[in-house]
Amino acid sequence: MVETTSTNWIGLALVVGPGGIGSAVAAQLKKCCPHLKVLTAGRHGPPESSLQLDLENDSDLDRLGMSLRAESLPLRLVFNCSGRLHGPELQPEKRLQQVERYQLEQQFGINAMAPILLAKAIEPLLQRDQPFHFASLSARVGSIGDNRTGGWYGYRAAKAAQNQLLRCLSIEWARRWPMATVSLLHPGTTDTALSRPFQNFVAPDKLFSPERAAQQLVEVLLQQTPEQSGAFLAWDGQSIDW
Numbered sequence: 001m002v003e004t005t006s007t008n009w010i011g012l013a014l015v016v017g018p019g020g021i022g023s024a025v026a027a028q029l030k031k032c033c034p035h036l037k038v039l040t041a042g043r044h045g046p047p048e049s050s051l052q053l054d055l056e057n058d059s060d061l062d063r064l065g066m067s068l069r070a071e072s073l074p075l076r077l078v079f080n081c082s083g084r085l086h087g088p089e090l091q092p093e094k095r096l097q098q099v100e101r102y103q104l105e106q107q108f109g110i111n112a113m114a115p116i117l118l119a120k121a122i123e124p125l126l127q128r129d130q131p132f133h134f135a136s137l138s139a140r141v142g143s144i145g146d147n148r149t150g151g152w153y154g155y156r157a158a159k160a161a162q163n164q165l166l167r168c169l170s171i172e173w174a175r176r177w178p179m180a181t182v183s184l185l186h187p188g189t190t191d192t193a194l195s196r197p198f199q200n201f202v203a204p205d206k207l208f209s210p211e212r213a214a215q216q217l218v219e220v221l222l223q224q225t226p227e228q229s230g231a232f233l234a235w236d237g238q239s240i241d242w
């Protein structure tokens, strides 16, 4: 088989964070890249189809490489779909007096540090002579240039930090792994547990189903080439201001 496009790639794909969008991305990759074996990795999920991975736990990240190596297939694509906006003790801040250290740490732990530590964990599996995609979900609200409404201090700042960390990665990998493409993707507002408490002001036609978001994201991702590595793109392929 000649690998003319990414849809013909042969090997292993890993989707990390199989939540609303991540599960749909894994399903979409299975559909459009039939020669890739698609694995998921996260804190939950049946062990037979999902690798155990808490991205905020270094031992789990250390073990990830071993689990992937055991598959005996070249790693061709890693798509980080994990993230956090709210939780039992975490609400996006509306004003300065709501900014708390422990909440900033929660936001940065998963939205900024996890993607770059994931890249570090999988780097030993890369091969110089094989194209490879590393994608991670960011968010338009992480754009500093596009920030006109303020609020959501921790989430916005953590996504902006992720953008910078993965931009650095794209520059280093362009030298060391020239066939790798790093992409930061904004899915658009999508109907998942993450966005559910904040959907009141979203017009129904602006709220994507996870399946639609996944289809759009995978389409944009697979069009990217190493020359475009380090881009911050929306679901429609448009570039987003840093």
Ligand SMILES: NC(=O)c1ccc[n+]([C@@H]2O[C@H](COP(=O)([O-])OP(=O)(O)OC[C@H]3O[C@@H](n4cnc5c(N)ncnc54)[C@H](OP(=O)(O)O)[C@@H]3O)[C@@H](O)[C@H]2O)c1
Residues within 6 Å of the ligand: 016, 017, 018, 019, 020, 021, 022, 041, 042, 043, 044, 053, 054, 055, 056, 081, 082, 083, 084, 085, 110, 137, 138, 139, 140, 186, 187, 188, 189, 190, 191, 192, 193, 194, 195
């Ligand atoms: N939905 C939207 O409208 C929207 C808009 C812009 C950007 N995004 C971004 O898109 C990404 C996916 O969001 P989603 O809407 O699909 O949210 P979601 O359904 O809540 O999925 C988030 C996933 O991240 C996983 N995760 C969180 N912490 C983790 C950890 N420490 N280790 C491993 N996995 C962890 C969650 O797993 P657990 O079940 O273990 O917590 C879950 O599988 C996020 O980065 C989000 O910021 C979403």
